Amino acid sequence: xxxxxxxxxxxxxxxxxxxxxxxxxxxxxxxxxxxxxxxxxxxxxxxxxxxxxxxxxxxxxxxxxxxxxxxxxxxxxxxxxxxxxxxxxxxxxxxxxxxxxxxxxxxxxxxxxxxxxxxxxxxxxxxxxxxxxxxxxxxxxxxxxxxxxxxxxxxxxxxxxxxxxxxxxxxxxxxxxxxxxxxxxxxxxxxxxxxxxxxxxxxxxxxxxxxxxxxxxxxxxxxxxxxxxxxxxxxxxxxxxxxxxxxxxxxxxxxxxxxxxxxxxxxxxxxxxxxxxxxxxxxxxxxxxxxxxxxxxxxxxxxxxxxxxxxxxx
Amino acid sequence: xxxxxxxxxxxxxxxxxxxxxxxxxxxxxxxxxxxxxxxxxxxxxxxxxxxxxxxxxxxxxxxxxxxxxxxxxxxxxxxxxxxxxxxxxxxxxxxxx
Amino acid sequence: xxxxxxxxxxxxxxxxxxxxxxxxxxxxxxxxxxxxxxxxxxxxxxxxxxxxxxxxxxxxxxxxxxxxxxxxxxxxxxxxxxxxxxxxxxxxxxxxxxxxxxxxx
Numbered sequence: 001x002x003x004x005x006x007x008x009x010x011x012x013x014x015x016x017x018x019x020x021x022x023x024x025x026x027x028x029x030x031x032x033x034x035x036x037x038x039x040x041x042x043x044x045x046x047x048x049x050x051x052x053x054x055x056x057x058x059x060x061x062x063x064x065x066x067x068x069x070x071x072x073x074x075x076x077x078x079x080x081x082x083x084x085x086x087x088x089x090x091x092x093x094x095x096x097x098x099x100x101x102x103x104x105x106x107x108x109x110x111x112x113x114x115x116x117x118x119x120x121x122x123x124x125x126x127x128x129x130x131x132x133x134x135x136x137x138x139x140x141x142x143x144x145x146x147x148x149x150x151x152x153x154x155x156x157x158x159x160x161x162x163x164x165x166x167x168x169x170x171x172x173x174x175x176x177x178x179x180x181x182x183x184x185x186x187x188x189x190x191x192x193x194x195x196x197x198x199x200x201x202x203x204x205x206x207x208x209x210x211x212x213x214x215x216x217x218x219x220x221x222x223x224x225x226x227x228x229x230x231x232x233x234x235x236x237x238x239x240x241x242x243x244x245x246x247x248x249x250x251x252x253x254x255x256x257x258x259x260x261x262x263x264x265x266x267x268x269x270x271x272x273x274x275x276x277x278x279x280x281x282x283x284x285x286x287x288x289x290x291x292x293x294x295x296x297x298x299x300x301x302x303x304x305x306x307x308x309x310x311x312x313x314x
Numbered sequence: 315x316x317x318x319x320x321x322x323x324x325x326x327x328x329x330x331x332x333x334x335x336x337x338x339x340x341x342x343x344x345x346x347x348x349x350x351x352x353x354x355x356x357x358x359x360x361x362x363x364x365x366x367x368x369x370x371x372x373x374x375x376x377x378x379x380x381x382x383x384x385x386x387x388x389x390x391x392x393x394x395x396x397x398x399x400x401x402x403x404x405x406x407x408x409x410x411x
Numbered sequence: 412x413x414x415x416x417x418x419x420x421x422x423x424x425x426x427x428x429x430x431x432x433x434x435x436x437x438x439x440x441x442x443x444x445x446x447x448x449x450x451x452x453x454x455x456x457x458x459x460x461x462x463x464x465x466x467x468x469x470x471x472x473x474x475x476x477x478x479x480x481x482x483x484x485x486x487x488x489x490x491x492x493x494x495x496x497x498x499x500x501x502x503x504x505x506x507x508x509x510x511x512x513x514x515x516x
Contacts, residue, residue, distance in 0.1 A: 003418035010421065014428050021435070033434055033443040036484050040447075040454045043473060044424070047461060052469035059476040063451070068487040075491030181490065189398040190489070193482060196391060204479055208472065216469030221476070228480055235490045320412055327419050327460070331426075334453060338426040341433050341449060347441050350433070354445050357426075358452050365419075365456050372412070372463040381471055382459065388478035389455055396448055396485035403489050404441045 008048050015041045028074040028081055036067045052216040053139040056208065060221045064228035065301045068235075072305070134283030136214035143218065144286045148275040152264065155257045155293060162253060162300050166244055168308040175245025176309040181234040194236030201229035209294050213283070219290040223297025230302040241306035243313035249299065256296025260289050319371035326368025333361035347404045351397055358393035362386055416464030420457040427453025444488050451481045 018041060022034030039062025046055035077084075089097075126138050126146065135141045143151045169176070209222030233239040242249050263285055264275040277285050333356050340353020366386040373379045427450045434446035455474045462470035 003414055003421055007417060007421040007424065010425065010428075014424075018431070029440055030434070030437070030443060033440075033447055033484075037431060037434065037447050037450050040450055040477070043477065044454055044457060047458060047467075047470055047473060050467065052467065052473060055473045056469065056476060059473050060480070063477060063480045064483050067484040071484065071487040071491050187399060187402060187489070189395050190486060193391065193395040193486070197388075197479070197482070200388065201479055204475060208476070211472070216472060225476060225479065228483060232483070232486065235486055323412070324415060327416070330456070331419055331422050334423050334426045334456070337449060338430045341430045341445060347439055347445075350442060350445055354449055357449055361423075362452055362456050365423075365459060369416075369459055369463045372416075378471065381475065385455060385459065385471065385474050385478045388475070389452060389481055392478065392481035392485075393448070393452065396444075396482045399485055399489040400441050400444055400448075403492055404439065406492075 011041065011045050011048060015045055028077050029071070032067075032070040032074045035070060036063065039063060039066065053137070053218065056216050056218075056221045057224070060208070060224035060228075064224055065231070065305060068228075068231055068305050072307075132279075132282065133277070133286070135286060137212060137216065137218075139216070140212050140218050140286070140290075144289060145277065145282065148260075148264065152257065152260050152275070155260065155296065158297065158300050159253060159257060162303055165304055165308050169244075169310065173309045173311055175243060176312040177243050178241040178303075178306040178308065179310045180237070180240055181231070181306065191236045191238065194232050194238050198229040198233055201225055201232075205229070205294075205298075209290060212290065213287060219293040220297055223294040224301060226294065226298035227301035227305075230298065231305050234302070234306065241303070244303065244309045245313065249303070252299040253296055253303070256289075256293040259292045263289055323368045323372055326364050330361045330364035330368060333357055333364065337361060348401060351401055351404070355393065355397050358397070359390065362389055413464040413466075416460045420460035420464065423453050423460065424457045427457075440488065440492075444485055447484055448481070451477060451484075455481070 015038065018034055018038045022031050022038055025031050025034060039058055043055045043058040043062065046052070046058055123138075126142055129146075130136065130138060130141055133141050133145050135145070166174075205222045205225035207222075208217040208225060209219060210217070212218030212222070230239070234241055263277075267274050267276040270276050270278055337353050337355075337357025340356065341350050344350045344353055363386055366382050369382060370379050373382055430446050430449040430453070432446075434443040437443060455477050458470055458474040458477065461467075462474065
């Protein structure tokens with residue numbers, strides 16, 4: 001037991017230390033490196049908390065897309081970094097921020113240290129209805145059945161984030177091409193990796209999506225892996241980012257939320273109302289929604305990394 | 315048979331741990347980036363490789379074992395590529411030996 | 412056996428965490444990437460040890476994803492550096508600009 005305790009304690013301390021370091025460090029790049037390390041440690045921490053679904057998500061998104069976005073951002077900020085480092089918020093704002101952070105931390109600590117007795121939990125309820133849905137993984141059941149509304153809105157938020165990135169484009173470039181991810185010729189070993197990895201990665205992504213019905217995994221994790229493979233091919237110069245106005249791009253980013261919405265509206269015909277599934281059809285519908293969501297998530301995440309369109313497509 | 319498998323696991327995992335130790339010490343103590351990179355690859359290749367080898371007997375079935383080997387192979391490909399890329403970045407960066 | 416495997420996971424993680432000191436010191440961004448790379452490998456090893464030690468489903472899948480994406484941060488890092496043409500300002504600047512920034516704080 002003692003090794004497990006040491007592992008958990010050490011992991012907790014390490015997560016906090018890396019987080020503090022990532023905030024306190026000066027240069028943006030070092031902060032990003034700290035954040036990538038933080039994500040890795042967080043994945044381990046989720047595993048120790050027996051939340052493997054969350055660990056999978058953290059691993060897929062944290063060491064993939066998030067790292068790529070932040071490293072690219074740090075590189076873009078580099079020319080202006082010295083100037084912005086001199087700007088500091090006033091003492092009032094800093095004091096208010098510190099007070100708010102302390103308050104939130106204390107509240108969270110209070111909730112963890114003095115939980116209500118018995119602790120509120122919906123876990124038994126979530127487990128009780130798995131058979132009716134035909135889904136073996138309670139987390140997938142929560143995401144796509146019990147709390148499907150949250151998941152749907154989450155995907156819409158992802159879509160809005162992409163629109164936010166695109167809105168940085170100049171009017172003349174709207175619908176055009178993002179800047180190529182690979183500015184000049186790529187290194188041989190990188191090209192080799194980008195040819196070798198995607199077939200395996202696509203397989204793993206589909207596997208994670210598929211296994212999500214019965215075990216840890218699901219649409220978001222699968223989509224994040226597929227996106228990472230696409231980005232890798234773009235960075236190696238094997239693929240260019242598509243013009244954001246292309247019809248298949250627009251369709252791919254909207255098909256997931258759209259199908260989810262159609263299935264949800266169809267639920268009005270049933271007693272449960274919006275987003276309820278007909279008896280016996282729950283599992284096929286959930287899997288269908290997950291498949292299209294995976295596609296949309298992959299394309300949206302890839303385009304988020306590719307950035308706003310910068311020139312008109314020829 | 316199970317005892318033999320356990321002994322093999324312990325030996326191989328300890329051997330792997332030694333390479334992780336060596337990798338960390340090298341990363342911390344070696345004087346220049348390229349030497350440090352060299353130390354890193356020891357943990358990447360041998361450390362993880364020995365551990366995977368050691369864990370194979372503990373896996374329930376063939377499928378789990380194959381997955382374990384796949385993890386190691388993927389880590390190999392990633393490690394080999396990244397060390398190449400970092401090494402080249404160090405050389406072009408002028409902060410090499 | 413499971414006790415031993417968890418202890419081994421603890422050791423590997425401790426080693427990778429010690430390696431993070433290199434990301435504190437730098438001095439170049441490449442060194443920082445190496446520390447993260449070591450943490451990635453250490454994390455994969457720790458996950459595999461935990462999977463065998465605890466028998467929890469899905470941990471190996473997490474390790475599989477980490478291994479699949481292990482090269483990602485490194486690739487993005489190299490891609491974000493100024494290319495050959497801009498060697499002059501990117502070259503020495505890369506790691507050291509950051510260090511000057513850190514020194515000012």
